[in-house]
Amino acid sequence: MDFRLTEDQRALRDGMRQLLRARFDREALRDAVDDAAVGGGAAAVDGAAVGGGAAGQVDGHAEGAAFDIGLWRELGKAGLFALRAPQSAGGVGLGLPEAVLLFEEAGRALLPGPLVASHLAGSAGLVAGAEDGTAVVTAVEGTGCTGSCGGPTPPVAHLAAADAVLVLEEGHTVRVLSPGELAARPMRSLDPLTPLHRVRGPRESEAPGAWPARGTGREQAVDAAVLLREAVLLTAALQLGSACRTLEMAVGYARQREQFGRPIGAFQAVQHLCAGMLVRSETARSVVYAAAVTADEDETSAAKLLADAAAVGNARDCLQVHGGVGFTWEADVHLHLKRAWLRAEQWRTAVTAEERLASALLCPI
Known part of the structure; x- marks a missing residue:
């Protein structure tokens, strides 16, 4: 299978990269992180109220969106969220391979915001x-149960800034709720640019994790399983972009930093770290691109599994290459590592992906 990009695909990817360089460069990233560090974009740990829109309310205090609303509008005008919507409906009319390319660029830039959910909602x-x-x-990523559950659903990102919430649970069609319909409490987030809420279910529900039965709420005639698979793949693309970026950061620093009168990249131990990062990135890239073409459930699980390993592993090795400076707040390495950790727990964890792949291997051909 030929995975070389077409001229149009390269132009699409380059256009996204140029847009992010102009509107969300490193200076903008650090400004957003600093704002979040002083409380501008992170939800308070206490409080239960959730508001919709670009400036929701948490415990009576305004919560910043943790991302640039102006940039969000520009991304919409550029077609990121309507990329796969048919042209007859005002969309761009492209497919999953093109979406993966754009999300890879977003991952490289550490672009914050509920990109995956907004893209799914816009394209569908x-x-x-x-x-x-x-x-x-x-x-909200469904837990696979329709009644009483033993625990809460996975954390939901940017709930206080959202105008709508998709409830995606296998075996159901997609449900659309407003943030105020959910019983949610903010929780401390590892990533300063990804405020999280723990959602226990609809407000009227007494059972944790109990979602409305089929036919209640604003239910859409879209199979949630399809959007779940696409969410997994697009999250894998974000992880791939982060893995490629930390590889570039490590190689760039290894060429610049000198010890004993030589660039540290001349030392074999550093070369081995960088080589391992390259292998992880390219292995993940081939599987992510293949899953985008085939839309296969098992290949999507493999793509998420390998992309998570590449993003987390590369960020750790990049930190190692940077040495002591890599542990400082001023370095960007920790931002990639924290985002990679968070994404690894979203949209199909390693355990879930491994179980799916194991089941597929045991099935007769």
Whole structure:
């Protein structure tokens, strides 16, 4: 299978990279992180109220969106959220391979915000305004149960900044709720640019994790399993972009930093670290690109598994190459590592992906 990009695909990828360089460069990233560090973008740990829109309320205090709303609108105008919507509906009319390329660039830049959910909502026409970035959409990843559950659902990102929430649970069609319909409490987030809420279910539900039965709420005629698979793949693309970026950071620093009168990249131990990072990145890239073409469930699980390992492993090795400076707040390495850790626990964890792949291997051909 030929995975070489077409001229149009390269132009699409380069256009996204240029947009992010102009609107979300390193200076903008660090400004956003500093704002979040002083409370501008992180949710308070206590409090239960959730508000919709670009400036929600948490415990009576305004919560920043943790991302640039102006940039969000520009991304919408550029077609990121309507990329796979048909042209007859005002979309771009492209496919998953092109979406993966753009999300890879977003991962390289550590672009914050509920990108995956807003893209799914915009491309499938689930939420008005999602396609052009005028509405912010996040998602609740279903737990696989429709009644009483033994524990809470996975954390939901950017809930206080959202205008709508997709409920994605296998075996159901997609449900669309407003943030105020959910019983949620903010929780401390590892990533300063990804505020999290723990959602226990709809407000009227007494059972943790109990979602409305089929036919209640604003239910859309879209199979949630399809959007779940796409969410897994797009998250893998974000992880791939982060893995490639930390590889570039490590190689660049190894060429610049000198010890004993030589660049540290001349030492074999550093070369081995960088070589391992390259192998992880390219292995993950081939599987992510293949899953984008085939849309196969098992290949998507493999893509997420390998992309998570590449993002986390490369960030750790990049920190090692940077040495002591890598542990400082001023270095960007920790931001990639924290985001990679967080994404690894979203949209199909390693345990879930391994179980799916093991089951596939045991099935007769």
